[in-house]
Amino acid sequence: MPATRSAPEDFADLLAANQTFSESFALSGFDGIARAGVAIVTCMDSRIDPLGMLGLKPGDAKTFRNPGGRITTAALEALVLGVHLLEVERILVIPHTRCAMGSATEDEFRAKVGASAGQDASWQGFHVVHDQLDALRQDIAAVRTHPLIADRAKVGGFVYDVDTGLLDQKF
Numbered sequence: 001m002p003a004t005r006s007a008p009e010d011f012a013d014l015l016a017a018n019q020t021f022s023e024s025f026a027l028s029g030f031d032g033i034a035r036a037g038v039a040i041v042t043c044m045d046s047r048i049d050p051l052g053m054l055g056l057k058p059g060d061a062k063t064f065r066n067p068g069g070r071i072t073t074a075a076l077e078a079l080v081l082g083v084h085l086l087e088v089e090r091i092l093v094i095p096h097t098r099c100a101m102g103s104a105t106e107d108e109f110r111a112k113v114g115a116s117a118g119q120d121a122s123w124q125g126f127h128v129v130h131d132q133l134d135a136l137r138q139d140i141a142a143v144r145t146h147p148l149i150a151d152r153a154k155v156g157g158f159v160y161d162v163d164t165g166l167l168d169q170k171f
């Protein structure tokens with residue numbers, strides 16, 4: 001597929017909304033630190049409003065999202081930057097109830113994606129979750145024992161309930 005610019009109509013509705021957004025934009029000149037000293041790692045799930053669930057607003061927190069809200073190499077990279085350069089003092093790792101990443105095995109995801117794509121997807125990795133609490137325990141340990149993060153930030157593990165909006169602290 002050529003890396004040319006997409007057709008103007010592909011994103012026209014979103015760009016029109018962006019024009020409206022820009023008319024009342026109030027963050028001009030704002031720096032990129034985490035004003036509330038908070039970093040959030042959570043799932044890409046569209047039911048989750050990471051800032052809203054914590055009473056935060058744009059500018060308050062660094063947010064890193066991926067399928068499942070897992071502590072991956074890229075998530076650790078973001079947290080190291082957050083702790084040392086962006087004034088992060090508290091880290092919340094937040095997987096959630098009814099997460100799709102816990103609904104199938106990696107092979108099942110590969111089969112589903114392969115069927116959708118009409119081609120082999122067996123080479124694509126997915127961070128599936130077999131046991132959410134155990135995965136969260138391991139993820140929290142990975143953050144707390146990271147040599148560039150340990151002792152520099154408080155780290156908490158939570159599960160977000162997508163049906164009540166409540167957080168339950170597990171670790």
Ligand SMILES: [Zn+2]
Nearest residue numbers: 043045099100
């Ligand atoms: Zn999810």
